[in-house]
Amino acid sequence: AMTKQDTASRLKIAAYWYAELREPDADHRTWDKFRAWEGSDPANRAAFQQVEASLSLLEGSSLAAPGAANEYSSSATQSFSRKPARARLYWLTGIAAVLMLALVSVVILSPPAAPAGQVYATAIGDTRDVTLEDGSRVTLNTDTELAVTYSRTERRIQLAHGQALFSVMKGTRPFIVAAGGSETRALGTRFEVYRGPDDVSVTLVEGSVSVLPETAGQGSVAPDVDEEKAATVLVPGDRLVMRGGAIASLTQVDTSEALAWQSGILQFRDVTLGEAIAELNRYSETKLRVDDPALAAERLSGAFPAGDQDTFAETLKLFLPVEIRRRGNEILVEPAGGAPR
Known part of the structure; x- marks a missing residue:
């Protein structure tokens, strides 16, 4: 004080x-x-x-x-x-x-601090819609936490973990989402950021955003020449994955499929069973588990309700020769006829 x-x-x-x-x-x-x-x-x-x-x-x-x-x-x-x-x-x-x-x-008992971040969070299996002070909207997916700090010069979101869809109102202050060593800047657009355990993916739905390693900006408001070189500008449908501050991949995706989670549906297109299970486990305290490497590498496509692990497990039997065993808070997916573990 x-x-x-x-x-x-x-x-x-x-x-x-x-x-x-x-x-x-x-x-x-x-x-x-x-x-x-x-x-x-x-x-x-x-x-x-x-x-x-x-x-x-x-x-x-x-x-x-x-x-x-x-x-x-x-x-x-x-x-x-x-x-x-x-x-x-x-x-x-x-x-x-x-x-x-x-x-x-x-x-003035204490000096005016920088604006305190307003923190929003969701539990596993929940989603939440938030309208920010400038009219921008954020939809938080399962198990997500972010802090919002608006100052005179910028609108900044710090994504601690999880996934959020941003619909940004146009304005003179840049809208910046910082997550895992990356910064995504927008002035008026719609995009999604997912901060996973190992990487950050940014999917642009409409408008334009630039993504750059956080270190390039050092938190500055206006990008300088070096930053412009370091930045990757996305077009709608682009998904940029960054790992360790460097670009891991840039691909085109179907944005309606990518955003199906908003309506409680997870859409998979030619993914491995291991990848599908990792995604499904984000939405439920009951965890699916596959230990057999060959089975985990099997590929599948389809739409499944988020959070309903039993339905997925039962449906899986129609696609693949598997057996389902329940053990506490786990559902084990095993090759049919495999020796019990």
Whole structure:
């Protein structure tokens, strides 16, 4: 927590900058120093905004010298038509600091932190629709957790694990989804990100996104030239898989099949039994298991209800010569006639 003394000192420095920037001889070096101070701590910016707001009121009031009201408001970056004398400004800043310090114990017991992330999560087998503050929508699939942080400069999602579909409202701030060493940037589009145990896959449904290794951006708002080189721009239907910050594959998929999970259906097209089981296990506490490598390598296609492990196991008997054995929270899939284990 910030003490009253810290705040008083910060407000005095903010008041000094306010006075300096209003002087006719304020050059770009003064502005550069001010911006460095203001940018070094969110609390500095907040203190300056408080001084600014208080002085805008004071300068137009009877406390100020007659005729001293001016057009200064909202931002220190505006040009000023009238520059009050330094002495009068310091006097005003002193009053402003006194007025604000009366509020300190109530208003600024701690410095303004960066916006706290709003966390959303789903349990195994659940999905959830969330509308964000700008109207963008997120659908979380099974066993998913993400944090949303909106600032003045960007809309950032940190996907801790799981899978989510994003429908992004157009806006001037980039919409960034960070997951497992990758960043996906969009301005208005629809895409899905799945952060699995070993890799991250981004599937573009409509619009356009660019995907880049997180290290290239270092969290900066505007991509630089090197980032542009590192970024991969997707077209609708593209699925990009990244592993360890590098591209593992870029393929075209049927997006309606890819998004069938929203309606509780899992669609498989020529996948191995092992792959199908790994996907099905994401949706249920009851886990399917196949230990026989040859059986795990068998291929199948079809649509199955997510979370209904028994139905899948019974249906599997129609496709493949298998036996199903239940053991606690596991359903074992074994070759028919195989020796029991």
